[in-house]
Amino acid sequence: MGRVSAPIDRLAGLVAAVLILTSACSQVVSGNARPLATAPTPATPASTAQSDPAGRVAEATATALQEFWRAELPAAFGREWRDISSFTAVETQDPATPPPPCVNRAADLADQAFYCPSADAVAWDADGLIPALHDRFGPVGVAVVIAHEVGHAVQSRLGVDDQQGRDPQRFPTILLESMADCYAGAALAHFAEEPVAGLPLGLQERDKAMQALVGFRDPLGVAAGDESAHGNAFDRVSAFQDGWTEGATLCAGMTLENRTFTQRRFGSEADLARGGNLPLRELLAFVERDAAEFFGGLAPGWDPPQLSTGGACPVPELAAQGPAAYCREDGGVAVDVAALERLHEEIGDFAGATVVAGRYGIAMLDASGRSPVGTPAGAATTCLTGAYTDRLFDAAEGFQLSPGDLDEAVQVLLAADWVARDAAGASDPADHGFERIGRFRTGLLEGAAAC
Template identity: 60%
Template sequence: MRSPARLRPVTAAAALALAFTAVAGCTQVVPGRAVAAAGGTSGVGQTPTQEEIELGTAAVRAVQEIWRDEFPRSFDEPWRDIAITVPVHTDDPRTDQPPCVRNISEVVGQAFYCPSADAIAWDADGLLPDLSERFGQAGVTVVLAHEIGHAVQSRLGLDELQARSPAQYPTILLEAQADCYAGMAVAQLRERSIPGLPMGQVELDDAMLALVGFRDPLGVAPDDEGAHGNAFDRVSAFQDGFVEGAVRCAEMTLDNRQFTQRRFGSAADLARGGNLPLTDLIDAVETDAGEWFGSLVPGFVPPTIGEPLSCDTDDLEAQGPTRFCPDDDTISIDRQELAVLHEQLGDYATGTLLASRYALAALDAAGEPTTGTPASETALCLAGAYTSRLIDPVGDFSLSPGDLDEAITVLLTDSWAARDTDGESPPDEYGFERVAQFRSGVLEGSTACLAS
C-alpha cells in the first residue's frame, strides 16, 4: 500500500515470501516465452520423471485437440496443427537445439511459442518438474495452453497486425489474449474429463495460482515494453476465456480491456516493496474504508476495531484473522495470525480481509443479513469495489504495485474473505468463484454488488 504522508518511513521490506515466486515475462526474442523467477526455484537440476515428461506432451496434444473443434466453431476456419512441439531436455548436453534460440541455455526454465517456425518448446527437465511440484498437472497444462494461445493468435493474423500497428497490439494485450485462450482450453478440459489430465475445482484453482506465479515484476506498467500483466490482469483474462469462450478473447482490444498494474508512486514505497507495517496498514484501512463504506449506507457508523463483547467466540474465530461482530459493531483482529499472513503474502492480503469485514458491517447497517451465501458474495464484491477506488490515487491512501496480486492470492488460497458472521463460507465454493466475485466489484463498482 502507498501510505499517507503522516505514516512513519520504514526500512526496505523483504520480497514476498510466496510459495510461488513472481516470474518475469516473455522476452522480445521469442514472443510468448515464460521465464523462471529471478531468485526462485526453477527446478533445474532435478531429474524429471517419465510421467512429468509425458504430461507436457499429453497437455499439448489435448489442447490442440480442443482447438481442432473450437477454432472452426469460433472463427469459421480449420485449425492447422502446430508444426513443431518439442520437450527440450536442458540437462542433457546431447539435446538438439530447438528452433528460434541461439543456445540451449535460453530454454532453461522456459516455455515459448515461436511464430516464425510455428513451434512450441518447453524445458522438460526444469520448468515442468517445478510446475508439477508446485501446481500439479494443472500448472503444466495452463502454461502450455497459454503458449498454444499464441499459436491461435498467429493463425488469426495477429503477428502481421502487431508488426503494422505495435501501439495497438502491445505485448500486454497479446499476453492477456493468450491467458484468455488458456482459460477457454481449461474449461473444455473440465467438460471432456480427459484421463490423466483431471481439471476439477481444485485443479482449476491450481491453474490460476500458476498464472499468479507468472505475473510481472513489481513496478512494471501496462505500457512498458514486454509487460505481461499483474496477477489480477492475468487471472481476469483467464476467467473471461473460461466463462465466455474464444470469441471473447479474440475481441480484446486496448479500448475494451482494463489493465490495473502501476509503477511505484514514490521512492519510499519502492524501498519498502509496497508494503506498510501491519499496524500502519490497519490504521489506514480503518480510516479509509470506514469513510468509503459509510458513503454506501446513509447513517452508517464505521465499526470500531477492538475486542467484541457480545458475539460467540467460536463464530468469531471461524471468520479467520479478521472478524466482524454485528452485536456490538466491532471488528476484531488476530494480530499474530495477520502478522504471518502479512509477512508471507503482503499487506493487501490483510487489506482484503479487512475490507470484507467492513462490507459485512455495511450490510448490517443497511438491515441486510450478514449470514448466508448472498451476504458472503456481496461482501466479496464490495471488497473489490472498495479496492477499485484505491488503484488510482484519490487521496493519500492507495494501492502499491503488487497489492492486487496479494488480494488475488489470498482469495485463491483461503476462504476467509468469503466467510459470513457465523464463520461459514458458501458451500462448494472455491477460489475461482471468490476471485470472480471480487473482480465484479473491482470492474463494475458497488452498484453491481448491491443490484440484487
C-alpha cells in the same frame, strides 16, 4: 500499500514456484519467441515424456490441445486449424542437447518456455520448468502453461502477428499475453467438460491453474504500457476466467479499448524502497479510516466501528470468521494481529487489508438492514471488497494501491474463503477461488451498485 502507492509479496508455499515461473516469462529469446511455457506431442523427437509424469502430462495436453483447436477454430472463426509445426521438450541441463528453434543453445531455455511464430514452434525446459509446475500445482500446472503457448499459435492463425507488424501499438505485448491466457481458459474449460486422460480438471484444479498463472506475473513496478509487460496476477487471472466462462470468441475480440490493465509503477522512491508494504499497524490505521469512510457512505446514518482486538463476542465466535471478524452483538470489527502478521509476511500487506475490508462489508450489510448471515451475505461482501479496492487506485489522500496490491488480493482470495465468510463464519461450500475472484472483479470494475 503506501501513502502514495503500495504493493505486496507472495503466497506461502508458492515462493519457489514463483521464482521459477517469473524467470520463465521475463526472459527474451531470439526469433520473436513469446516466452511462458509449453509442451511436447508424440511427434517430439527429443521427448522424455515416457520417463517422467510431468512429461507425460505435457505430451497428453499438447495432443488434446491440437484436437481441441482443430474443432474450435472452424466453429468459432470459420478457419481451419493448421497443426503446430513442432513441440520440443528440451533437456536444458545436458550440454549435448541440440537447441530448439529460435534459440542458440539449449541452456538458453532454462527455467522457461515459449512459442516462436517465425518457426511455428513451441519449446520448454523439460528439466526445470515443467517438473516444477507439476510438483507444485499438479498436472493442471503443466496444462495451463501449454495451453497459453498454444494460445499464441491461435493468434498467429488468426492473423494477429501480421496485424501487430503493421500496427504494434494496437497489439502490445500485454494484450497478446492476455489473449493467450484467455485462450488457455477456453481450452481448459473444454477439458473440464470432456476430460483428458491423466489431466484431472475439477474445481480445485481450476484454482490451481490460476495459482500457476499468478507465478507468471510481471515483476513489481512494470507498467502496463512497458514494451515487455505481460500482466500482473490480477489481469492474467482475469483473462483466464473470461476465456473459461465466455469462450474463444471473447479472447479474439480483446482490444486496448475494451480491456482494462491494472498494473502500475511505484509512485514514490519510499514506496519502492519498502517494496510497497506498510508496517501492519500503520496499514490497519489507514484501512480503519478508509474502510469506515467507504462503507459508511453506503449506509447513511451508520457510524462504522473502530478496529479492536476483541469485543463482546467470545473468541471462538470471532475466530470462525478468520483473521478479522464482525461481532453482531456490539457491532465491532475485531482483528487477530498475530494472524494478520503472518498474512503480511507470507503474502503482503494488502492481503490483510482485503480480509479486514470484507468484515467492514459484513458490518455494513447488517447496519443497512440486510442479513449478515447466509451465502448472499458472503457473496455481497466479496463484491463490496472489490468496490472498496477500486477507490484506492487514485485516492486523493490517504494511501493508494501499489503495484502488487491487487495480486495480493488475488492470492488471498485463492488461498482462503475468509472474505466470503458471513457473520457466523460460514461460506458457500460451492464457491472456490474462481468464484471469489469473479465477485471481487465485479465490485472492482462495476462498483458497489453491482453488489
